[in-house]
Amino acid sequence: MSFAAGFWSAYSLVYDLAWDTPLTADVARVVAAAVPDDGVVVDLGTGTGLAAAALSAREVVGVDRSRWMTQRALVRGRITRRILADAISTGLPDEAADAVVCANLAHVHPDPAAVLAEAQRILRPGGTLVFVTPTEAATQRGVFRADRRCGLPLVRAMTAAAARYGIGVLAGFSRVLPASPSRISSLIRTAASPGTRIGHRRMHDLQEIFWLRRDRIACDDAGVSPRPREPSRSATPLSRGRAGARAG
């Protein structure tokens, strides 16, 4: 097992202790509001499924390299199915998803541009891509204060802070070194192509949420047909609708 894989396995033990808070629930509600009511949602780097938690009534496919993280997401009913894979090679067919969520992954991934490219590849025209990334204010102290402002009781907020502090130390040892928030934010802004509308919201000063829509009408108006693509070699079919069974 690599250092990074060991790190995410260890993190899974305390992830919800650190982050299952009113603050995160607020972000999940905004994510849910940005995504259409039905269809297939793919959550890249799903972790324990916190960003997808408000989407649980839909078909939510969680992609993550960590078996332990995703096991929690499944058990808690935050995703309906998981794919254990790198977020830059999901194995999903082109245009398989009605919406793609990518929360708090790009800044810890060695190739954030490739994550964005994979998200766009699996998104259908007209679909929505929701990107969530921490701001420069998301320090240990900043998160603790925001937890308290959002009503987390003192003892619970201290426990969450202790878990985050321990994980921060472990991240250094495991060489999981996050990219700067401004780098990720400018990457997403640059990715907004002419056929894409972009929305943006900063929440509790700690999380930036961007949403992009692949716009079929804009393509048609310009008389440009989407480029035909080769089917992915290891394509994993997705059922459409809500019948997706829980699977591991």
Ligand SMILES: C[S@@+](CC[C@H](N)C(=O)[O-])C[C@H]1O[C@@H](n2cnc3c(N)ncnc32)[C@H](O)[C@@H]1O
């Ligand atoms: C900070 S957590 C975010 C979890 C969740 N999206 C959230 O917002 O609470 C990052 C997640 O990305 C996963 N991850 C890290 N590197 C990955 C990779 N190369 N491919 C897929 N998932 C990865 C980790 O296992 C972890 O579950």
